[in-house]
Amino acid sequence: MEGEGLAGLGISWPTLLAQIVNFGILFVLLYLVAYKPILRMLDERSRKVKESIDQTERVREQAEQAEEESKRRIEAASREGQEIIARAVRTGEEVRQQAQQEAKREADSLIVRAREKIQGESDEAIGKLRREFADLTILAAEKVIERSLDKESHRQLIEKTLDESATLKKN
């Protein structure tokens, strides 16, 4: 090994300066072509990942909310349906009762009317029978007593008699 001290180790100012400059050049170039773009890419990617995780979380929350909402709606709908059914049943019951009452009223009025009609008819029949009977009686009496009574007074007599009789009393 030739040389003494620092020179023996090979320290030389020009080379030292050159290596410092070289390192500086490498630093700048690597900063431009490697660190800056790669770090930007890494940041971008981590941002994207974070974003997508957030989005997933958001979507999950939304799905949960939607499920909750639909459950609530189904519940409400079923409650409503039950209400409607109950109302319908009530209405049906009312309608039935109304119809029953109506029918009863109708039947009652029918019965009343029939009774009236029957009464009327029987009255008429009795009247008719009375008149017939009076005529017959007059005829028979004429035959018996051979004498014709004044028809009008006769009739009054019979009427009176009939009225007095218990069986054929009017009403």
Added chain:
Amino acid sequence: MPKKRVLGCSFPVLIGFAAGFVGLLIVGVLTGPMGKNLLGLPAWLIPAKPHPELPAEVVFHLFSFPITNSIIATWVTIIFLVGVSFLVTRRLTLVPGRRQSLLEFILEALLNFCKSVAGEKNGRRFFPIVATIFLFVGFNAWLNLLPGYGSILLHTSEGEVHLLRGANTDINTPLAVALISFVFVEYFGLRTLGFRYLGKFINVGGLVSSLRLIMRGKMKAGFSGLMTGLINVFIGVLETLSEFIRIVSFTFRLFGNMTAGEILLLVAVFLIPWAAAVIFYGLELLVGFVQSLIFAGLTLIFMTIAVAAHGEHSEESAHH
């Protein structure tokens, strides 16, 4: 039943490789200094005696500026690193391909290293310099293991010189990186703490205040403070010295390891020229990695220490 495999090879293939390796080893021993007199092997098989030199040789002059072979090797490293980075980052995609993944993996590992040591914000600030030191030192060491380094001879006016020489084995390179590391440490310290950073080195506050106490006549408090003040001044001097000693230790750690590795390889190749040196090449790969990691890691740690608010911290801990 699958055949039994050893080291990923079927057994006969492995035997073949082993036999080839042993054969090369035997030829190596025979052509080395131990066996060259046993058989009369032709002279072109006998390697030349290595004579490692510490100073790098000047290959040519560029405008009277001497260009040594280590500078040329540095250029190769720069071209390699910048070229690869350029090719990869020319088209960056969000979903990376293989090459982009590799570069991203290396840089992300370094970034995470910086963040884990210096914290989120400072880690990002320190990352470019730490990564550059790591890549520069590491690839200087690894490219040195390629064939061609230390083996291509040029005939110049100053005699035969090697075209390429591992840049780390020229002491100017480690010294240059150590100086840059020093400059960045001090830069970040001053940038972050301002003049308070210098207080670490010129620590006379305690001494002055205790002297003032003595002047006022408070002898007891003054003298007890005087002792601490003197110790603080001494610590300041030590801190200052250690900043400069770092440069020396940085330089010689890397230079020594790399030069020793180079000489180890030369000797191994000289003693058993064939096959055996492969083991040492593997070793040197590891050494290159470790040395670059140490250089970058220590720089990172020194920068982290430099930006830590030293005075405030001790005051705070004193209150607790």
